[in-house]
Amino acid sequence: MTFVARSVRYVLRKRVRTIVLLIVLTIITASMLSTIAVSRAAQQAAGRIEKEAVGGFVLASNLQGSMLTPRGGGMVRPADVRRIAQLPGVDSYMVRQNATADLVGANVAKVPGGDDYDATKEQQFGNAANVIGTNDSSKLNVFTSRTLGMAEGRHLKASDKYTSMIHEDLAKANGLKVGDTLTLKANAYDADNESHSTATVKTTIVGIFKGDSARKVSSRAELTANTIYTDLDTTRDLYQYKDSKEIYQDATFVLSKGVDVEKTMDAAKKLPVDWNNYQITRNDQYSSSMLHAARGVRSMMRGALIGVTVSAVLVL
Known part of the structure; x- marks a missing residue:
């Protein structure tokens, strides 16, 4: 058998x-x-x-100090950013510059289920979007943490001029795609627009991103779909910043591999910078x-x- x-x-x-x-x-x-x-x-x-993890730190305005915009945003000076960027071990840096702009020939996304603005606010900010100018969108926390991701196109880089990245919901609602033109007009009612600029900038869409935050929103200004990322030339022109008057919301410094973050931060604190107006913190806690x-x-x-x-x- x-x-x-x-x-x-x-x-x-x-x-x-x-x-x-x-x-x-x-x-x-x-x-x-x-x-x-x-x-x-x-x-x-x-x-x-x-x-992917890299050591680094963030330079931002001291919330207890006086260096804040009328809306409470940061007022980081470019000269101070350049000083820190020259420290040994600093590989690159990314800055953010905020603006509020109306869409021209397009409409912002609305909060489902009702009106979120009264008549006055509707007239002033009804079609306004949050504009964030940056020299490297790939290093923004919302992208490095994968809260947002690219759906089409590419990230913004330092050499870009008059370019933008928009959310896929905003693109779909307005029939926009990579390569199209998106026109932005500075909102004169924004408190941070101290020159009351109404400058118009035409941008070329180079990227479309996707994703959303988990927080509950109460107005269209809080919708991720109404956040537009642009290069720094765009935000500068929108708010008509004068020479030596330009400001950033904050600056993130990326260190070379193997460079000690704490030692570099200590070296930064010894530079001729008014540290009463700034705070510096590590940004690698997430990773x-x-x-x-x-x-x-x-x-x-x-x-x-x-x-x-x-x-x-x-x-x-």
Whole structure:
């Protein structure tokens, strides 16, 4: 009698035992495969985070000080940014410059389910969008944290002039695509528009982004779809900043690999900058916490795999 024939006869004779063993082996195999899959996924995630994580810090206005715009925004001076950017170990930096602009020939997204502005506010800000000028949109926290991501096109870079990135909802509502023109007009009613500029800037859409924040919004000004990212030339021209009067909301400095963040921050604090008006903080807490979480999951899965293996041996 062959081995296969004997096996078949044993299975038919010991049906209950065979079914029980099949169930036990299936459960053990599925548990081990699931544990290994989760462990490998956590390892890959940790690897990606380690690869993308860079040390750095943020220079912003001291909220307890006087260097704030009428709307409470930051007033970081370009000269101070340049001083810090020249420190050894600083690889690059990213700045943000805020403006409020009306869309020309397009409409902003509205909050579903009712009117969020009274008659006066509707007349003043009914078609206004939040404009954020930057020299490198890929380094903005909303993109590095993957709250937002690119749907089409590319990020903004330092060499761009009169370009923009818009949300996919705004693009869809207005029939816009990469390569189209989006015209912005400075909103004279914005408190930060101290020159009451009504300058108009035509921008070329180079990117369309997707995603949204988890927060609940109460007005159209808080909608992610109504945030437009542009290059710095666009925001400068919108608010007609004069030489030496330009300001940034904040500046993020990225350090070269292996450079000590704390030592570089200490060196920055020794520069001839009025630190009573500024605050400087690390900006890598997000990546550090994510890396710690991924390593924690991997460690937990390793323990679970050992537990499943021991249990399997005992059961069998």
